[in-house]
Amino acid sequence: xxSPLTELRTAPHVKRNLGVERxxxxxxxxxxxxAAFAVWQYxxxxxxxxxxxxxxxxxxxxxxxxxxxxxxxxxxxSATITGLLLALTLPPAFPLWMGAxxxxxxxxxxxxxFGGLGFNVLNPALVGRAFVQAAFPAAITSWVPAYAPExxxxxxxxxxxxxxxxxxxISAWAKAAVDGFTGATPLARWKFENVLTSPIxxxxxxxxxxxxxxxxxxxxxxxxxxxxxRFLDWRIPVAVLASxxxxxxxxxxxxxxxxxxxxxxxxxxxxxxxxxFMATDMVTSPVTPLGVWLYGVFIGVxxxxxxxxxxxTEGVMYAILFGNALAxxxxxxxxxxxxxxxxxxxxx
Amino acid sequence: MGLFPFxxxxxxxxxKTFPRGIHPADNKSTAxxxxxxxxxxxxxxxxxxxxxxxxALPMVQPGQEVVRGQPIxxxxxxxxxxxxxxxxxxxxxxxxxxxxxxxxxxxxxxxVFDASTQEYGWGEPQDMDGLTPEGIVRAVWDAxxxxxxxxxxxxxxxxxxxxxxxxHTLVVNGCECEPYLTCDHRLMLELTDDLITGxxxxxxxxxxxxxxxxxxxxxxxxxxxxxRKLPENGLIDVQAVRTKYPQGAEKMLxxxxxxxxxxxxxxxxxLGVVVNNVGTLAMMGRxxxxxxxxxxxxxxxxxxxxxxxxxxxxxxxTPMRHVLDWAGAPGVSARExxxxxxxxxxxxxxxxxxxxKGVSGILVFDDRHIPSGxxxxxxxxxxxxxxxxxxxxxxxxxxxxxxxxxxxYDAMGSTFHLGDCFECGSCTYVCPSNIxxxxxxxxxxxxxxxxxx
Numbered sequence: 078x079x080s081p082l083t084e085l086r087t088a089p090h091v092k093r094n095l096g097v098e099r100x101x102x103x104x105x106x107x108x109x110x111x112a113a114f115a116v117w118q119y120x121x122x123x124x125x126x127x128x129x130x131x132x133x134x135x136x137x138x139x140x141x142x143x144x145x146x147x148x149x150x151x152x153x154x155s156a157t158i159t160g161l162l163l164a165l166t167l168p169p170a171f172p173l174w175m176g177a178x179x180x181x182x183x184x185x186x187x188x189x190x191f192g193g194l195g196f197n198v199l200n201p202a203l204v205g206r207a208f209v210q211a212a213f214p215a216a217i218t219s220w221v222p223a224y225a226p227e228x229x230x231x232x233x234x235x236x237x238x239x240x241x242x243x244x245x246x247i248s249a250w251a252k253a254a255v256d257g258f259t260g261a262t263p264l265a266r267w268k269f270e271n272v273l274t275s276p277i278x279x280x281x282x283x284x285x286x287x288x289x290x291x292x293x294x295x296x297x298x299x300x301x302x303x304x305x306x307r308f309l310d311w312r313i314p315v316a317v318l319a320s321x322x323x324x325x326x327x328x329x330x331x332x333x334x335x336x337x338x339x340x341x342x343x344x345x346x347x348x349x350x351x352x353x354f355m356a357t358d359m360v361t362s363p364v365t366p367l368g369v370w371l372y373g374v375f376i377g378v379x380x381x382x383x384x385x386x387x388x389x390t391e392g393v394m395y396a397i398l399f400g401n402a403l404a405x406x407x408x409x410x411x412x413x414x415x416x417x418x419x420x421x422x423x424x425x
Numbered sequence: 426m427g428l429f430p431f432x433x434x435x436x437x438x439x440x441k442t443f444p445r446g447i448h449p450a451d452n453k454s455t456a457x458x459x460x461x462x463x464x465x466x467x468x469x470x471x472x473x474x475x476x477x478x479x480x481a482l483p484m485v486q487p488g489q490e491v492v493r494g495q496p497i498x499x500x501x502x503x504x505x506x507x508x509x510x511x512x513x514x515x516x517x518x519x520x521x522x523x524x525x526x527x528x529x530x531x532x533x534x535x536x537v538f539d540a541s542t543q544e545y546g547w548g549e550p551q552d553m554d555g556l557t558p559e560g561i562v563r564a565v566w567d568a569x570x571x572x573x574x575x576x577x578x579x580x581x582x583x584x585x586x587x588x589x590x591x592x593h594t595l596v597v598n599g600c601e602c603e604p605y606l607t608c609d610h611r612l613m614l615e616l617t618d619d620l621i622t623g624x625x626x627x628x629x630x631x632x633x634x635x636x637x638x639x640x641x642x643x644x645x646x647x648x649x650x651x652x653r654k655l656p657e658n659g660l661i662d663v664q665a666v667r668t669k670y671p672q673g674a675e676k677m678l679x680x681x682x683x684x685x686x687x688x689x690x691x692x693x694x695x696l697g698v699v700v701n702n703v704g705t706l707a708m709m710g711r712x713x714x715x716x717x718x719x720x721x722x723x724x725x726x727x728x729x730x731x732x733x734x735x736x737x738x739x740x741x742x743t744p745m746r747h748v749l750d751w752a753g754a755p756g757v758s759a760r761e762x763x764x765x766x767x768x769x770x771x772x773x774x775x776x777x778x779x780x781x782k783g784v785s786g787i788l789v790f791d792d793r794h795i796p797s798g799x800x801x802x803x804x805x806x807x808x809x810x811x812x813x814x815x816x817x818x819x820x821x822x823x824x825x826x827x828x829x830x831x832x833x834y835d836a837m838g839s840t841f842h843l844g845d846c847f848e849c850g851s852c853t854y855v856c857p858s859n860i861x862x863x864x865x866x867x868x869x870x871x872x873x874x875x876x877x878x
Binding site: 093097194195365 | 676688763765767770771808810818823842848854855858
């Protein structure tokens with residue numbers, strides 16, 4: 078054996094057995110039920126999309142390792158999470174080649190260019206999503222109905238669009254597959270048609286949405302598991318959701334006809350999955366106790382501002398990206414009180 | 426809470442504590458084994474500097490015969506303590522010898538007579554009640570006592586009243602928050618009377634009004650044992666504090682017991698508080714009335730690599746090899762040997778270094794139980810913030826670590842208060858990326874000290 082007789086290390090000599098890999102694998106584990114539910118709702122197309130995006134992320138990560146001349150970092154599991162999260166934020170029948178582009182951009186532009194895991198400023202999955210939102214505005218807003226009868230035997234026509242080709246129009250296909258399908262998300266229907274979706278539909282997942290954002294209950298349960306195991310900072314989703322609900326409530330008080338109730342604000346769009354799994358990304362969120370709350374409140378309020386006053390129907394993604402960009406500044410401005418130092422607001 | 430002390434064992438979450446901190450596995454299996462006595466080794470090596478401060482001055486010559494308890498080195502100034510012969514024997518040499526710190530240090534080498542016994546051949550019983558506070562300080566100094574918790578700070582300095590201000594409270598540290606160590610626990614159980622006596626001496630020397638003994642609530646038996654022996658006058662109190670590392674750190678314990686925060690850059694005595702370890706005070710109560718000096722101490726010898734783990738009375742100067750032979754270390758497979766606790770202790774490279782006054786434990790880990798786990802691959806900081814949630818001082822170790830990687834030591838010291846770090850190692854313990862945070866901080870502090878000098 079080549080190991081020395083005695084090891085000489087400096088204290089501490091004991092370490093908690095909880096490495097980056099284990100944290101990441103628990104996050105993947107918590108996301109699996111959400112992915113499974115997406116596949117149950119949308120069938121083969123969603124499954125193919127999830128696999129494609131993850132594969133694209135992993136390949137890009139490996140390629141960037143190779144180009145950077147460093148050992149493989151696939152084992153830390155962060156690229157898998159990025160791929161899984163990214164896939165869950167895309168429309169279920171998103172063309173696979175576009176999904177692959179999103180995955181490539183998420184890792185290459187969102188993470189590797191900054192120096193890899195731990196050095197990125199923005200959430201990689203959201204960078205990927207923001208890229209395809211800008212690049213493929215039509216495809217990213219073409220939705221398919223959940224629970225289509227033939228979802229496990231056939232792909233949605235757009236899924237296998239050839240690279241660099243425009244996906245076919247599927248509105249006729251969607252109307253034929255599920256009767257009464259409108260092709261608009263609840264947020265879009267509220268914004269442009271002033272129609273409110275009932276909370277029951279949100280909870281059961283019978284709404285038009287991205288692959289992984291349909292069932293708020295499932296997302297909350299999976300998030301609770303992570304929070305209970307302390308792999309997720311519970312303060313962030315609480316701050317995001319509470320501030321978003323409060324903002325919605327204030328607006329509703331001011332103009333009940335124009336603005337929906339706080340429950341609609343919470344359940345619609347990607348707010349829950351964004352608050353639970355995107356805003357809580359460790360690398361891109363603040364670390365100080367006060368900073369975490371500020372960050373969450375900022376995201377919650379900004380989301381509602383974009384939804385109510387922006388041109389877009391959904392604002393979670395940009396709100397979180399803005400929050401990410403502010404996180405280092407927030408950390409800098411909210412240093413924790415050091416033991417034995419005077420309090421900021423001394424009562425004496 | 427004070428009304429129902431008998432309820433407290435059932436409500437540990439109500440016990441006093443400090444914010445943040447960690448909960449490492451305690452591994453205190455030796456807590457139930459009575460302290461046993463280690464026989465004399467054939468040769469004892471006594472470094473002249475086993476304490477913080479100036480090296481003691483030898484009073485003996487090579488070839489001179491000494492008896493157990495006889496002073497063999499005297500203090501060189503106030504920040505220094507004398508040394509006593511731990512056994513009857515003959516001085517073989519006074520020469521540099523290797524020590525656990527890795528440096529060679531002037532040491533008195535004693536060849537122990539085969540017939541040496543536990544009898545002290547030196548020291549007269551003294552009437553402690555008749556002593557003035559200065560007399561007690563003098564007696565503690567003559568006994569060569571230092572902080573036995575590991576710091577080895579001269580005890581007579583600790584119990585000297587500060588020049589300005591007054592000490593009102595003596596905090597007695599019985600936390601023993603380091604995993605594996607049980608020597609203080611056994612001392613509290615077996616030398617309870619000596620502990621109470623020693624606390625009485627320290628109170629008189631300091632002129633303090635009261636003493637509070639803080640014991641972690643995983644040692645309820647010690648709390649009960651002490652409570653039964655508390656004097657009627659109510660000057661001494663014992664309180665269970667929550668089991669959490671680093672509860673035994675001076676600032677943390679003062680916060681837990683008294684609700685006082687020692688301001689940064691100040692000493693506890695400026696707040697009128699002095700902290701002493703239970704082991705030190707128990708030895709004070711045991712040695713002073715007899716007029717004996719410190720010649721032995723209790724050492725926890727444990728770890729997966731030890732066949733007969735337990736707490737042992739070890740004569741000072743005993744070679745590590747002798748201790749491990751006796752406790753049954755399968756020497757060949759020993760991979761890591763640590764002096765002190767696993768959180769702040771020191772790994773030793775050689776078994777030929779002696780046990781000194783500051784050694785509270787000897788931990789031996791074999792091949793299969795490297796305490797830190799096999800995977801030490803360092804990954805980048807993922808800013809999980811776990812280190813902020815455990816740092817007892819409320820620092821931002823994540824930021825400090827990133828600055829250390831860029832060698833921005835000045836920013837670490839000024840903006841991020843590196844100077845407040847007391848190197849408990851909690852941040853390194855929890856870091857999922859295996860970043861050697863506290864190790865980097867030690868380097869940074871050393872560099873900052875160098876720049877300031």
